Amino acid sequence: MLLQVRGLYKAFKGNQVLSDINFDVEKGEIVSLLGQSGAGKTTIIRCVTGLERPDRGSIAINGRFICQEQDGKMVYATKKELYNIRRDLGMVFQSYHLFPHMTVLKNVTLALTDVHKEPAAEAKKKAMDMLTSLGLADKAQSRPYELSGGQKQRVAIARSCVANPKLLCFDEPTAALDPKTTQEMTKIIKDLAAEGMGILIISHDIPFVKEVSGRVLTVENGKIKNL
Amino acid sequence: MSYIIQILPQILEGLGVTMGTFAVTIVLSIPIGALISLCRVSKISVLRWISGFYTWVLRGTPLLLQMFLIFFGLPAVGIRLFGRTRLPYVFFAFIINYAAYFAEIFRSGIQSVEKGQIEAARLLGFSNAQIQLKIVMPQVIKRTLPSIGNEIITLVKDTSLVYALGITEIFKIAKSISTRDVTLTPYIVVGVIYLILTAIITKLLNQAEKKVYYEE
Numbered sequence: 001m002l003l004q005v006r007g008l009y010k011a012f013k014g015n016q017v018l019s020d021i022n023f024d025v026e027k028g029e030i031v032s033l034l035g036q037s038g039a040g041k042t043t044i045i046r047c048v049t050g051l052e053r054p055d056r057g058s059i060a061i062n063g064r065f066i067c068q069e070q071d072g073k074m075v076y077a078t079k080k081e082l083y084n085i086r087r088d089l090g091m092v093f094q095s096y097h098l099f100p101h102m103t104v105l106k107n108v109t110l111a112l113t114d115v116h117k118e119p120a121a122e123a124k125k126k127a128m129d130m131l132t133s134l135g136l137a138d139k140a141q142s143r144p145y146e147l148s149g150g151q152k153q154r155v156a157i158a159r160s161c162v163a164n165p166k167l168l169c170f171d172e173p174t175a176a177l178d179p180k181t182t183q184e185m186t187k188i189i190k191d192l193a194a195e196g197m198g199i200l201i202i203s204h205d206i207p208f209v210k211e212v213s214g215r216v217l218t219v220e221n222g223k224i225k226n227l
Numbered sequence: 228m229s230y231i232i233q234i235l236p237q238i239l240e241g242l243g244v245t246m247g248t249f250a251v252t253i254v255l256s257i258p259i260g261a262l263i264s265l266c267r268v269s270k271i272s273v274l275r276w277i278s279g280f281y282t283w284v285l286r287g288t289p290l291l292l293q294m295f296l297i298f299f300g301l302p303a304v305g306i307r308l309f310g311r312t313r314l315p316y317v318f319f320a321f322i323i324n325y326a327a328y329f330a331e332i333f334r335s336g337i338q339s340v341e342k343g344q345i346e347a348a349r350l351l352g353f354s355n356a357q358i359q360l361k362i363v364m365p366q367v368i369k370r371t372l373p374s375i376g377n378e379i380i381t382l383v384k385d386t387s388l389v390y391a392l393g394i395t396e397i398f399k400i401a402k403s404i405s406t407r408d409v410t411l412t413p414y415i416v417v418g419v420i421y422l423i424l425t426a427i428i429t430k431l432l433n434q435a436e437k438k439v440y441y442e443e
Contacts, residue, residue, distance in 0.1 A: 051346055091350045097343040100443045101365045115352035145442045
């Protein structure tokens, strides 16, 4: 099991946002959480990526726990554990969050050279291969501000995927895309899954979700329906 | 004109103190200000509180007052940080004052960097130190450079406050020549010197701004 979420609860200032969330993502599977804004989708993905701490329940990525309950008490991964778990994890944010002061290439290589300590030449080759496969080879020296929304998103995908994560999360991947770019995005995501990556998508775009996903779970008022 | 040429060497003798005060203050107050700004945005509330109090006091009272308290006040109560040499007390006053202003500039810069970028970097595996150094700092420098430039220009002129402590720098020399010869010309000469200094610094700052510039 690549991602396992069990009995997740989360409240913000007494406001219950998630109640008893359970789902899995297998290797090579595309799972979408569909729901309206405010349903709790974003909180789920933030818990899965370790950006938010759930109040109860467990999350495991590739068998390693981000959080779990032990003797009725919540235990969270330490900084070091979280760092190791995140090597298996990639995330494409809704507003991409590219680094504006770097070229596209540098955005993609920085984690390879500075986190994974790969030699610069090797990092550059990997990044260029990744950018080429996403049709962005000619944008390597551009700055983020020069790119369209769809291009920025592909850079964000390249940045998250270049270190070969096992699970890739997408936050509203089609929110800012036109129909044609949405089609391209569908293909890119399916290709990544075909290579064995597990994909978790949160979205409110019903046609896109139906088209791309192997499994769709509906989130409503912080609960998952039709499991 | 010959009068100006005659008094110029005397005035320029004070340039060392003027430039020295300027240089020492810049070199030390910017890193100290950066440290204070990190305290201002720290998760630890005690650090936030202390650094907030520091900037409130140092920005909220006149530099001249701080100079007097440090220069006369500290030795009077037996605190002789730098023995009997006088200049270090002046430097000290300038540094702690300007550090407070730089801290506030850096704080606003740090807080202007999107939180999402930091989360993205964290998910990519960067450590906190790497995030500050590679992601936050370059953006802070670019965004704050114009305000930093303003402070640097102000500092050039603020060095003239040193005269109030009886220390010889270009303004004090101009004042004594002016009294001696009963003429305002020395003041005009010093004015031109300040203008030349700020012109050079403005030019350097513009070049630095161009260097760190990128479209967002």
